[in-house]
Amino acid sequence: MNTKKDIGWYVLFTMPLIFIFTTVVIIPFIIGIGYSFVSWDGIPANPKVFVGFDNYVQLFQDERFLQSAWHTIQFTVLALIVVNLAGLLLALLVTNGLRVSNAARTMFFMPNLIGGLILGYIWQFIFTDAFNSVGEKTGLKSIFFNWLLDPQFALIAMVIVFAWQMAGYTMVIYIAGIQSIPDEMMEAAKVDGANLWHRLTKIVFPLLMPSFTICLFLTLSGAFKIFDVNLSLTKGGPNNATEMFAMNIYNEIFAYSHYGIGQAKAIVFFLIVAVLTLTQVIITKKREVQM
């Protein structure tokens, strides 16, 4: 009796969202999987030809795709480190009880308010115009030159822009985590004579594990799917050196009109990253401290 009722509540609480989510995300995704087995240009009126695993076979011979996957991995790893270090640092800075904290929080968060496309255009000015003029004025041309024309530096430029945008985002989550640490614990530690480093490593960081899990995952999924900044900052150049995975798929689907191959690429990469990240989530979740 009780369990029946429980199941009723369970369904009542979870069904509305699951229903919406299924129609908007799951079903389109499944349709997408279906399309990965056909050769089709993406125009509904045009014929879809079933080709089995041909699309999957093809994409492993597509050097450019493999390259873009490699760029995406490099980018994601770098972004993961930079974004989270920066976000955590900012969060610690603005939860210190300083007077300017409130203003500073808003300022750190503001980059997030500028949509990805515009952000790329603005940073383009910085990496080209501003860097060139700084380089000329200071003579440090080996550091300040047009970063977007060098394959390695262009990738780093993307990491910087992404980090600049995402640091404020993760900061918000870290702040929420820090705020939920009880004052008494910190006070007690202070009374016991623990220094700042000890307080951080022994109390703050362990209690922030849930926030770490969340932020790592959010950065990871954001970095892995990056598109707007890619398009507006480098357009994948120079010479495809910064073409990321989402852009490669987008081009496959919309520029070359190879719908099936594009979907196959998306699914392969999805599977790889899903396995990797779910492992990560499961590992970090185990370390979380239950209060």
Added chain:
Amino acid sequence: MITKGSEQVKKVKKVFGLLTATAMIAAMVGCGGSGGNNSASPSATASSSAAPEKLKKISIFQSKVEIAEQLEALAKKYTEETGNEVEVWGAAGDGYATQLQAKLTANEGPSIFSVATGAEAEKFKSYYYDLSNEPYVKDIAPNMALTIDGKVVGVPYGVEGFGLVYNKSLVDPKDVTDLASFTKTLEKFKAEGKNGLSLSQEAYFLIGHIINTPFALQPDPQAFIEKLNKGEVKMADTKEFQEFAKFMEAIKANTKNPLEVKYDTQMGDFATGKTAMVHQGNWSYAMLKDYGDLGFEIGMMPFPLAGNNKLAVGVASNWVINGKAGPDEIKAASAFLNWLFTSETGKNAIVNEFKFIPAMVNIEAKDLDPLSQAVYEATKSGQTIPWALNYFPQGIIVNDLAPATQEFFLNKNMTGEQFLQKLDAAWAKAAKQ
């Protein structure tokens, strides 16, 4: 504990307030939805409505942001003059094709839309309504209509042309007639500390337009492209391309690296006299206009490859009618196009508001800017080469040719010959797919 309790109660009240509000909103979503249904899908009701004159409301979706506002104003005038309604949609320049595809996929397609000549027109061809019997089609200038399988399906926006846009106070066209004089002129400017010629980093302005010339100079460009697709010929083995590579070498050796230049800076440098020539089209006048009085005159001359003395002129975009729309909607859409190309208001808007060089014999061009004037004169005298780039495989300029060209301009040691080989390789890859 007691105080906690009363706090809880307060919170609970707040929450319930929020809940009721949401429930109401949720209800609104429900009814708002079904209410929208009645107004949003008038197809069922419109056919039974009695009003004889009034045509179905149509929608227009088009790619040229620059005329978006003017088109909206024109739509308003159309409603004033005829009583029929037009909804003008909008999309940012680089998102248009994707949005169009999404809307067509969802059966939410516009009544009238625009397609770029070439691969894009080919891609959406299953949606076109056959315009062959529509009255305004006969006014399209010869060879300018968009035809698919022998049927006229699209009406051109207008013609556009590109070549070397030059500063008349710095350059004499007589000094830019072949590879030798071209190179000499660039060297002269380099010695003076000026930029002789500027390309810019955008794919079309970097390679797409300039590489059109060697293609257009082939006896049959379309057949040449097909052979190239099949791998039967190579650019590296073709005379015009070999010379093109030398031109590109001269540009690389004597001008500012185009990858450092954006379209904005390219035209800014030109407007302020720092650059003598740019490889651009008549559309770039819209940018120059923003700089006020330039203090010099401008002109457009042919890119002098292999003796070429003609501007490249073609149709970039076309209006088409969505053949998958209902008959009422198609009728209304065609009525609008008819009004656009035959009424005084419509014709006037094309020339004076959109600033197009008309591709219709019944519309007179007047008060053209100097660049459009050059294109218009070339068209009238037949001194033009075609836009062979319209026949390139889909997406190749942005996704394959541009990266190869970036490599050419970034790698100091790469020769023109190697550049051609890169282009051939890129082409082979794109055509195979």
Added chain:
Amino acid sequence: MKRTGKWILEILLFVFALAFLSPVYIMVVNSFKNRAELYENTLALPSSLSFQYYAKAMEKMNFLTAFGNSLYVTVVSVIIVVILSSMTAWMLVRKDNKVSKAIFLTFVATMLIPFQTLMMPLMQVMDWIRTHLHIPMLNTHEGLIYMNVGFHASMAVFLYHGFIKSVPVALEEAATLDGCSKFGLFWRIVFPMLKTITVTIAILDVISMWNDYLLPSLTLSDKGLRTIPLSTFYFFGEFTIVWNLAMAGLTLAIVPVVIFYFFAQKYIIKGIAAGAVK
């Protein structure tokens, strides 16, 4: 000694925050320049501080209508996301069985799917709903809200899930003994304790929905329905941007969210969950 040290910290933090905002500076100064001036120097201060481009951008964007549309879509979407996701996440945490785990992992995994690969099938599903169920999902704000909820569900569930785990079960058990129904229990006891994370989610979702371009651009067509980002399309040509109007439009677009954030963050206060433990 300690006080001066604190003041130095205050100033350092402020300067750092300002430096962090330098790209925003580029956005704002260029909203006051014409094309020629922008070409001369992108980084310099504008020669005159006239708000003509703001006025023009507002007029072209039909700003008030667009603002109203954005507000409606964002607020309703966020409220629904918060309500449904918190309920779902709570159940998934408290009924920690295989089904819950599978549901949770599905939510999380889908966050890795690039939207670009979902958009065409999504359009087909919405078209199917419209033709077969006669619910107009496309070209309506309500349809967009529905899709917004679907796309933001994963992250909200993920965030709530993480935080609900740290909420002690003891309180809930006491309430259950008092005869609370699950519904009452959740809204009276649990939800108030989730305030910090709720505000965080609301902030993050407001921002991403407010700024979203791609999804609205696919679903909304009519001029009267355009949100703020959609209405800036006039300034973005294929090869060039009308910088002053674009930057002015953008500045106008983000001011409301900056204000929202400034006030909302005050609700991320200390010890909500902790207070409940006592």
